[in-house]
Each structure stands twice: as C-alpha cells, then as structure tokens.
Amino acid sequence: MMQSTAVSPRRTDDLLLESLLEVGVNLSAGGNRRRMLDEILRRARRLLSAEAGTLFVRTDGHLRFAASQNDKLPLPEITRTLLDKQMVVSEDSLAGFVAASGRAMNIPDAYRLPAGAPFRINHDFDAATGYRTRSVLAIPLKRPDGKCVGVLELINRLGRNGKVVPFAAPEESGIMSLASMAAVTIHNDKLQANLDRERRNTILRLTAAAEFRDAGMSNHLRCVSRNAGLIAAAMGLDERHVDLIRWAAPLHDIGKVAVRDAILLKPAALTAEERKEMQRHTLYGAEIIGEPTNPLLATAREVVLTHHERWDGSGYPNGLGGSDIPLSGRVVGIVDVFDALVSDRCYHEPIPIESAVEIIHSERGRHFDPNVVDAFDSVKDELLESYNNPDVLPKFKDA
C-alpha cells in the first residue's frame, strides 16, 4: 500500500539503519514477495527522500512493475497507468538500459538528457498522469551470480526546501544494500517457483511416457486428474492437498510401462497368471517413483500403490481395508473405475453413464469408501462434464 509519508530531513544513517533492520527482519518473517518489495521501495524512497519510485522485476527480456509509489498521485491512478504494462530490456527506456547494462544511472533532469545518452526516457507516465519527473536514480538489482533480476527507480529527490534536487552518487547512500535485499527477495521467489515447476515437470514427463505406452489413454489421465480433484475438494481437503491429488492422479498407472504388450494390450480376458502380472503394475510404479523427493511424488507413490485397494480389504497389492488405504488412493480408485466403465477400452465396450453410476453406488461400503461415494454424488454433475465437454479437462502442458 502506498503511504503518503512526508519526507522529513532526518539523519540519513539513522534512517538507513532502521530500514535495513526492519527489512532484514521482514526477510525472514514471512509474507509474500509483492508486499516485501513494496516495503523495500518505501524504505528506499524514505532513505533518499524520493517523492516517487518504481520497482521492476525482470523476466527474460522484459521488466514488469512489481511496486510503484508516488506521494503526489493516488494509488489507483498509478496502478491503472502502470501495472499491466511491461517494458522490453533495451535502451528504449531508462530501466531497460539499466537492466541490460547492469549499471546504475543518476539523471539530474529526465527532460534534459546529456547529448549522446545511450538510452531514451519514456514520458508516457507523465503524459498520462500530469506528474512531472525530474531527477531519477535507477539501480540494477543483481542476484548472487551478478545477473540483473530487476531495477529500482527512485524519482524526484526532495531537498530541504521541498524542491526537487539531483540524487547523490548511489555508492554513498547505502541504497545499494536495500537493492541487494530486493534482489535476494526476487531471486528466492524465483528459486521457489522453479522448484515448484520442476516438481510438476517430473510428473508431466512420466505422464507423457505413460501416454505413449497406452495409446488413447491420454483423455483417461485427464479425466482421472480432474475428477479426483473435484472429489478431494468435495471431501473438504484444503487447496494444497487437492492440488497434490490432482497432480499425482495421472501417474496412477505409470507401472504399466513395465508390463508386456501381450498382457497390457490383450483384447481378451487375462489368465490367472497374466492377471497377477498385470496387478504388479502397482509395485512397478512405486519402483519407478522411488524414494519420494517431495510431497508431490510422495502422494503419487501413495496413489500408485493403493488405487486398487478396496474398502472391504479385497483389493491389491496389499489387501488394505478402510482408512488404512490413504485417502488419495481411495479417491483415485473410484474415479479410475468410473472412467474405465464409461470409456472404450480394448477389453470391453463402454457402459452408459447411468449404469456406471449405479455400479459405483452398488459398491458403496464394499469396493469404495462410503464417504468418497457421497462426495462423488455431490459433484456428479460437474464430474460428468469431463465426458461431455473435453475443454474442461486439464492440458498437462503448463509445467
């Protein structure tokens, strides 16, 4: 939130100390990145008596506005003018040039650039708002390996008399330290986002392998993922757990890559021996997932191992019963069966949806957990959309 703090002529050292202390504590006190960057910008402005300022975060070749403050303009006006735009990293803007070159720039007057300045200054913001930018200090935010992850722009330093004056050289002001903290915050956030992406990507790549092995199953995997998520949410699980089940579900049959075609694709009933081998896909799958390195794979392993267990203990591979079967396995188990019933598989013709629902009901408390069947019923209409409208199915593309 922007605060219209009047800038008082306090001793710079005191202000800086206070800024660093509080930002430092905030760094480990939680809260999201945007709030943190807003706080860093506010403290940087107070430190250098800047009337306005913007903090940009770099993503590949672009800079996005992550925080913007201006004591002369109401926040909604700044937001409307700026926050949806992004700039290219190039000499077509001051921030773009600072990001590209990694050099801090101290501009006494934005409307009187020295001849031969290696960048342009974009005056669209001033034109849109009537604000008058004069002195500007633009500082690259560099992460530990030196790569620039953003730009801090401070605008219109106010002198003691309230007039706009040029900024001092950045090395003298301690502002570089606040910039470092902003860079660390941005870097940390990106590391976390990359980590989340890589975790999902492991699932996606294995799912891609499973789809190849069992052609025509890709809609099956999408249905199972979506419907498991619907039921998990209906059972009152929090968003995080619903998400874990939704991501883990497509891996339920990954172990089938280890089953021979002669069994996997057999167009007739399996012999007892063949059925035993087919059932081993649960164990093969657990081996493929291995010792889980994160909660996503831990859930996937649960699902792989237990989606063929039954509430009454008559399932496989371990004959677990009741709540000994992890909820993830009970949920994926029901959507897997339902999808198999209504789909065209090599070993049977599809069954009408109403008959499939009846079969699910008849197995309440036998094959299936009664609570999961009730949750299934409570979201049935939404769940059936998976079959009537393929557009609702997840794409498994956006890692």
Add this chain to the structure above:
Amino acid sequence: MMQSTAVSPRRTDDLLLESLLEVGVNLSAGGNRRRMLDEILRRARRLLSAEAGTLFVRTDGHLRFAASQNDKLPLPEITRTLLDKQMVVSEDSLAGFVAASGRAMNIPDAYRLPAGAPFRINHDFDAATGYRTRSVLAIPLKRPDGKCVGVLELINRLGRNGKVVPFAAPEESGIMSLASMAAVTIHNDKLQANLDRERRNTILRLTAAAEFRDAGMSNHLRCVSRNAGLIAAAMGLDERHVDLIRWAAPLHDIGKVAVRDAILLKPAALTAEERKEMQRHTLYGAEIIGEPTNPLLATAREVVLTHHERWDGSGYPNGLGGSDIPLSGRVVGIVDVFDALVSDRCYHEPIPIESAVEIIHSERGRHFDPNVVDAFDSVKDELLESYNNPDVLPKFKDA
C-alpha cells in the same frame, strides 16, 4: 577464516549499520554459502563484542557446524574439535533446544544454569580445548515461513574492561537482523540444492521407467553415462558440461517406451517398416522430454534426438552431419554403439572388446566425429573398466 580482530568499544549503531550494509551487499555479490556465513558470524561477534561464536545449520533433526570463530583459540584447534561433529535437535544442548523451540536464549553463565532450565549445556568443547565459556546468546535462524534453519551462538561478551559480561536482550541489539540474513542465505542455498535434486530426479525417474521397459539394460545405461562423461571430460569440456552429458546420457533411449514389444524385443532382424518405427524412438523420446524446463533436460533432449546421427550425414532422424550434430549427441552416439557391440543383446552375441575398438576406429570420420574417436582412445583404459569392474559404474540412486 577466523580473524583475531580486537573488539573495540565503538558505537553499536555504527557497527550495526556497517555490518548490515556490507552483509547486504555481499548477499548479492556472489561467493559461496560457507564464506557468507563466516562473514555474518564475524559481524555478529563484532556487533555484540563476543569473543567467540558458532553458526549451526539445521538439516532435518541435526545441527551441523557451518562456521566457528574464537579469538582465543587458533582456527585449526576449533576445526579439529568441532567441524566434523553434529548435534541432535533436542534439549541435550543449548543450540538443540533453541532450534527445537524457536526461542532465543540469553545465558549469563553457562556453568550456573537456573534450576529447572529446560536444556543442558554440553561442556565437551571447553574440556577439549581448555576454553572457558561463560555468557552465551543463542538465536534461532528462522526462514520466511518461520521454520528454524539454524542457530547463531555468540559466546563471552567482553565488557569495556575486557572482562566477560552477560549479553543484552537480543531485541535491543539489532542482532535479529543479521540472524535474518543468515537464515535467508541458508534458505536460498537449500532451495538451490533442492532445485538441483529435483532436476536430477526427473532424469532418474524416467531412467527407472526405461529400465523396466528394456530389462537387462540397466548396466547399459550406467556404462553409457560413465563413458560419455569420460569422453566429454577428455574433450576438454568444463565440469558443468561434463555433468550435464553424464546426467543426460541415460535418457538417450527413453523413446523406446513408446515402441511396441513386437519390434523392441524381436529376436530377429527387423523389416524395413519395423526399422522405421524403431528409429522413431528418437522422436518419441523428444516428445516425452517435451519443452525442456532446465539445462539438464535440454541436454537430454539433444542426446535423445541426435545420438543416432552420423558424422557423414547418413544417420537419423534428421540426417545431420559434422558439427551440426550437438557434441552431446556425438559423444553419447559413440559410447552407445560401443556398448551395444560388446554387450549381450537380444539381436546379437557380444563382440570381443578389441574387435569393437577396431570397429570404432574404422568408423572414424564416417559414423563418428574424428575428435570424439581420439578422445575415446585417450581414455580407453579407464572406459574399459566399466566392463571389468561394475563397482565403477554410477548407481543412479543419489538424487
């Protein structure tokens, strides 16, 4: 490195400001974690005039010594006494208690704990070195979500007369801010390590799936990985690139999970049609890997797509020639062929190693890049160990 800086009675605010500035700048100026934590500990000691101190990093239920300094003891003696040990997170030590409870502890005299103190203090270090610990300030290092990732212990605060005095309450000293930075540094480092592990894990899980599909191939994958690494290193690639190739190599045939058993496992020569389908494993593999999310998968995709291309342009799937074939593909190509020649495959008997080497030589400048063949020759003895001593093969276990 420990420095025997005499502790002068400077104004605390000046020292703190200086500390925060320099640590803040260091946070983004690069350098490894251990150096950074050593620096934070040194500054924390100066800030609070502590004669000694230790910084512990938490890993699951244990605390490891990450930095330790003592102005009265030479560094080798501290190192020998401490650095290989680790402590359990429990009330059996002060640091363990602080890590478990998340509470800072300010102890005026380590040998006179108040009755009913909820922890013990371990005096082994004093006993081993003859040093006398008296006042101690122990602070939990908390990461953004509040989880404690380590402990900072400051020992023996020196008063103006050089005598040991108790520490002030931590909230008053600004030490919490340095602790925050230490926590962010540790957190950042762990995020990076987790990210690296997840990236490798994607490869490992896909490799596990590939091994199932093609039973008996697991030594093949291990040989190809090790030998590709040996040749890449012999060609002068830096460690990072050698590592990328070593990790990408086991995925070279991942596309075979998409090829039907009737072709993949055929014990006789393939028909022209079947051979065409078999060759598509390069394209299927690229689809399984998808749009690479990191350099490891980018290299894997290169290897998957190009390990059957040939130097003279007669390979598949794209008929690339010469240096248009990525080096990773040229390197994995040669070790894959060599391993296939000397191994027992369903479609041929193994060939003696000397004959296999001759075949590689005869294809120099035809199938294979002459430089890669030369690199192969330069590490031949080490490479052949892969076949004589399975212990040298990587285990693909340590993600």
